[in-house]
Amino acid sequence: xxxxxxxxxxxxxxxxxxxxxxxxxxxxxxxxxxxxxxxxxxxxxxxxxxxxxxxxxxxxxxxxxxxxxxxxxxxxxxxxxxxxxxxxxxxxxxxxxxxxxxxxxxxxxxxxxxxxxxxxxxxxxxxxxxxxxxxxxxxxxxxxxxxxxxxxxxxxxxxxxxxxxxxxxxxxxxxxxxxxxxxxxxxxxxxxxxxxxxxxxxxxxxxxxxxxxxxxxxxxxxxxxxxxxxxxxxxxxxxxxxxxxxxxxxxxxxxxxxxxxxxxxxxxxxxxxxxxxxxxxxxxxxxxxxxxxxxxxxxxxxxxxxxxxxxxxxxxxxxxxxxxxxxxxxxxxxxxxxxxxxxxxxxxxxxxxxxxxxxxxxxxxxxxxxxxxxxxxxxxxxxxxxxxxxxxxxxxxxxxxxxxxxxxxxxxxxxxxxxxxxxxxxxxxxxxxxxxxxxxxxxxxxxxxxxxxxxxxxxxxxxxxxxxxxxxxxxxxxxxxxxxxxxxxxxxxxxxxxxxxxxxxxxxxxxxxxxxxxxxxxxxxxxxxxxxxxxxxxxxxxxxxxxxxxxxxxxxxxxxxxxxxxxxxxxxxxxxxxxxxxxxxxxxxxxxxxxxxxxxxxxxxxxxxxxxxxxxxxxxxxxxxxxxxxxxxxxxxxxxxxxxxxxxxxxxxxxxxxxxxxx
Numbered sequence: 181x182x183x184x185x186x187x188x189x190x191x192x193x194x195x196x197x198x199x200x201x202x203x204x205x206x207x208x209x210x211x212x213x214x215x216x217x218x219x220x221x222x223x224x225x226x227x228x229x230x231x232x233x234x235x236x237x238x239x240x241x242x243x244x245x246x247x248x249x250x251x252x253x254x255x256x257x258x259x260x261x262x263x264x265x266x267x268x269x270x271x272x273x274x275x276x277x278x279x280x281x282x283x284x285x286x287x288x289x290x291x292x293x294x295x296x297x298x299x300x301x302x303x304x305x306x307x308x309x310x311x312x313x314x315x316x317x318x319x320x321x322x323x324x325x326x327x328x329x330x331x332x333x334x335x336x337x338x339x340x341x342x343x344x345x346x347x348x349x350x351x352x353x354x355x356x357x358x359x360x361x362x363x364x365x366x367x368x369x370x371x372x373x374x375x376x377x378x379x380x381x382x383x384x385x386x387x388x389x390x391x392x393x394x395x396x397x398x399x400x401x402x403x404x405x406x407x408x409x410x411x412x413x414x415x416x417x418x419x420x421x422x423x424x425x426x427x428x429x430x431x432x433x434x435x436x437x438x439x440x441x442x443x444x445x446x447x448x449x450x451x452x453x454x455x456x457x458x459x460x461x462x463x464x465x466x467x468x469x470x471x472x473x474x475x476x477x478x479x480x481x482x483x484x485x486x487x488x489x490x491x492x493x494x495x496x497x498x499x500x501x502x503x504x505x506x507x508x509x510x511x512x513x514x515x516x517x518x519x520x521x522x523x524x525x526x527x528x529x530x531x532x533x534x535x536x537x538x539x540x541x542x543x544x545x546x547x548x549x550x551x552x553x554x555x556x557x558x559x560x561x562x563x564x565x566x567x568x569x570x571x572x573x574x575x576x577x578x579x580x581x582x583x584x585x586x587x588x589x590x591x592x593x594x595x596x597x598x599x600x601x602x603x604x605x606x607x608x609x610x611x612x613x614x615x616x617x618x619x620x621x622x623x624x625x626x627x628x629x630x631x632x633x634x635x636x637x638x639x640x641x642x643x644x645x646x647x648x649x650x651x652x653x654x655x656x657x658x659x660x661x662x663x664x665x666x667x668x669x670x671x672x673x674x675x676x677x678x679x680x681x682x683x684x685x686x687x688x689x690x691x692x693x694x695x696x697x698x699x700x701x702x703x704x705x706x707x708x709x710x711x712x713x714x715x716x717x718x719x720x721x722x723x724x725x726x727x728x729x730x731x732x733x734x735x736x737x738x739x740x741x742x743x744x745x746x747x748x749x750x751x752x753x754x755x756x757x758x759x760x761x762x763x764x765x766x767x768x769x770x771x772x773x774x775x776x777x778x779x780x781x782x783x784x785x786x787x788x789x790x791x792x793x794x795x796x797x798x799x800x801x802x803x804x805x806x807x808x809x810x811x812x813x814x815x816x817x818x819x820x821x822x823x824x825x826x827x828x829x830x831x832x833x834x835x836x837x838x839x840x841x842x843x
Contacts, residue, residue, distance in 0.1 A: 181326065182798045183228065183769050184282070185272040190259040192223045195830040197266065200224075201822060202800060208821035210792060210799045213834075214808060215826025217432060220833065221802035225335065225771055230254075231269040231287045233328050234301065234319065251289050251297050258830055265290065275325070276767055283310060285322065326768070329360045333760045334768040334796075354756070355727045361764040362695045364688055371684045378677045381670045382661045391660055398657050405650045412643045419632045419639075426632075430625045437618040451606050458599050465592045472584065493567050500564075506547060513543040695763065696724045702759040709790045710751045712782045716744075720755075729756075747783040754787065758795060769798040776807040788815045 182204065189197040202211050215221055229237040235247040242250065255267055268288035275281045284304040289297045303310040303318050313321045359365050383395065517536055524532055562570070704719045711717070718734045731739040731752070741749065754775070761770070772792075776784045784807075792799050801816075805825075808816070825837035 181276055181768055182274045183271055183800070184274050186224065186228065187268075187270040188224070188227055189266045189268050190256040190264060191227055191267070191269055192254055192256060193218075193220050193830065194223065194833055195256045195258045196264075196833075198834055200824065200834060202798075204798050204821040206797075208819055209797060210801060210816060210819045210821060212801050212803065212808070212816065212820050212823040213826060214803050214805045214824070214837070216805055216828060217435070219826035219828050221804075221826060222773060225773060225802065227269045228271055228771075229328075229331070231271050231285055232322055232326060232331075234287060234299070236323075236328055239328055239332065248295075248297050251299070252291055252294065255289075255291060256830075267291065281305075330764055330766060331768065333357065333361060333757065333764060335771045335773070354722070354729070357760050358692065358695055358699065358727075358763070361760055362691055364691055367684055367688050367691075371681060371688070374677050374681045374684065378674055378681070379657075379661060381673055381677070384670075395657055395660050398653050398660075401653050402650060402657075405646050405653070409643055409646050409650070412639050412646070416636055416639050416643075419636050423629055423632050423636075426625050426629050430622060430629075433618060433621055433625070437615070437622075440618075441615065448606065451602055455599065455602050455606065458595055458602070462592065462595050462599065465588055465595065468588050469592070472588065490571060493562070493571060496562070497564070497567055506551075509543060509546055513540065693724045696722045696727075699759050699763055702762055703755045706755040706758050707752060710755060710783070710786045711748060712751075712786060713748065716748075720752075746778070747780045750778050751783055751786070754791070758791065761795075767797055769800055770796045771800045771802070773802045774804050774807065775801075776812070777804055781809075781811075784812060785815065788812050792816065793819050 182202075184203045185199060185201050187197065187199045188194040200213075204211060213221060213224065226237075235242045259266070267290070268286060270284055270286040272282065272284045275283065282305070286300075286302045286304065288300045288302075290300075291297055301318060303313070303321070305311075309315070310318070359368065383392070516539055520532070520535060520539065524535065527535075700720060700722050703722075707717060707720060708714055716733060717731045717739060719732050721730045721732055722728070723730070729741075731741060731744070733739050741752070744752070761768075776787065779787065792801070823837050824834050826834050
C-alpha cells in the first residue's frame, strides 16, 4: 500500500483546500515535509488516521458526543469567520496487487449549529463510487485492509519512543504489540470464549441454589471491579494525555526561552563590542588632546581664555607662595616657642607664659593676614615648573592649531554622548525579568506534571489492587464451579472444550516463543546497523514470560539500559519499533514524525543511511526545519521523491521546496 496524495480542506491550521502529492517510486521512496513547530506536520498525520478510521482513529471508538466535539474543534477558525462551510480530508491510496488498484477515501463533515455534525464517508475508484463493496460496509472494508492496531506500528514518533524507553508499561506494551502483529489476539479471544463456554455449561448444571446465588453475586462483583478498572484506565489515559500536552507546551516554552535568551545575549554582546570600540576611540582622542596640550595649547585657546588662565596661574602661584609662607611661619613659631622655653627657663612661669602668648599673638596676626590673602581656590594645582611651561607656551607660541583642538573637543563630546547612551541601553538590557517569567511558567508546568504523575501512580496502584481482587474473585468462582454436577452430555462438551483450550494455550505459547525469538534476531540486527558503538551490545534478549528486554554485552554481562547514552536509547527503541513493523509482514507506508530531533549527529546519520532507504516502499518524513542540516540532507537527497515546506501562517501554507533546511 502507498499513500499517493492527500487533500485537506479547512482542517485545523490548513485554511482553504490544499493537495499534497505523496507519490514515490522504487528508486526515490521518500517524501520530505519540513516546517517549524505548529506549522501542521502532525496535523497531516492526524488527518490520515481520521480519514481512514473516523471515530476509531485513536484505537478506541469515541462516543457520539465526544466525536462531534472533537470534529468541531478541528474546523479551521478563519474559515468559520469567513463562513466557508467546506470541511473534508481525502487520501489517495494505491493498493498492492498483481495489478495495482487505486482508491480515494474521503471523509467530509458538515457542522450544524456549532453543536453537531453530519459526516459523509465515501470511497472512490476512478472518480466513481466504489461498487465492488456495498456502501454500508465501506468502513469495515477499510479496517480489513488497514487494521488500525497495525497502522500504529508504522508510525514512528518521539512520544512512542519515550514510552518504550522509560514508560512504566514498557513490557506490557511490547507484549500487546506482539499479540497485535502476530494475530494472537484472535487466539486469546477464542481461548476466553472457550473458558466462558465451559463456565456456562457448568453453571447450567448447578444443583445447589445457594451456589448459583453466590456465583451471580461474584459475577456482579467482577462486573463492578471491571467497571472501576475501565474508569481508572480512562483517568490514566486522560492524565497521560494532559502530561503529553504539558510536556509539549514545556518544550515550546523552553525553545522560546533559548531563542529569546540568545537574542538578549546577542544584543548585549553587540553593544559591549560597540562600547569597547568607542572606548578605544576615546583613548585615541585623549592622547591627541594630551599631545595638543603639551605642544600647541596656545594655538587653540582664545585670547580672553588665555588671559584669564595667565591671571589664574598668577593667583595660584601667589596662593602657593602664601601657603608655603604660612607653613614656614608655623615652623618658625614652633621653633621660637621651643627655644624660649629652653633658654628662658630661669624666668618665672607666668612671665614665660606671657612672652609665649605675645609671640603666638604676633604670628597669629600674620596667619590671619595670609588666610585673608588666600581667597582663591586652586583650580589647576600645578607645580611651579608646569606653570612656567604653560606661561611660556601662552606667551611665545602663536595660534596655529586652533581648529584641530576644537574638532578634537567636539568629537570627544559626541563620543562621550554616544558612550552614555550605549551604557544606559546596556543597563536596560537585562534578561532577569523575562527569564524569571519563563522559569515561573516552566516550574508551574513541571509541578503540574509531577502532580499528574503522582496521581497516575496512585491510580495504577489502585488498578493493581482491583486486578488482584478480580483474580481472587475469579478464583473463588472457579472453586464454586468445581462443585458443579454436570450431566453426562455436558461432561463430554466440557472435555472437548478443555482439549481445545489446551491446544489454544499451546499454540499461543509456541507462537509467542517463536515470534519473540524472531523479534530478538531482528532487533539485534537492526540495532547493530543503527548504533554508533558496535562493541558494547552483542545481542538483545526478550524474556517470553514477562517480556523484559535485556541488553547483553560481548562478555555475557547484562547492560543496564539506564547506563547507555540518550542517543543509544533512541536507537534501541527505534530498533524495537522497526522490528515490530517487520514482524507484521505487511507493506504499509512508514510515517516518521520529528524522529531526528532527539538524536545526536552521528546516530542521525546512521538512521538516515540505514533506516530511511531500507524501511519500506514509501517513507513520509515529517521533520522540524532544524532537524535536516546540510549533511543529513545530502545523504537523503538521492532517495527523495518530493519535498515540501510548511509555514506557520495560513497563507501559502505549503509549497514545494528544493531544500528543507534552515541555514
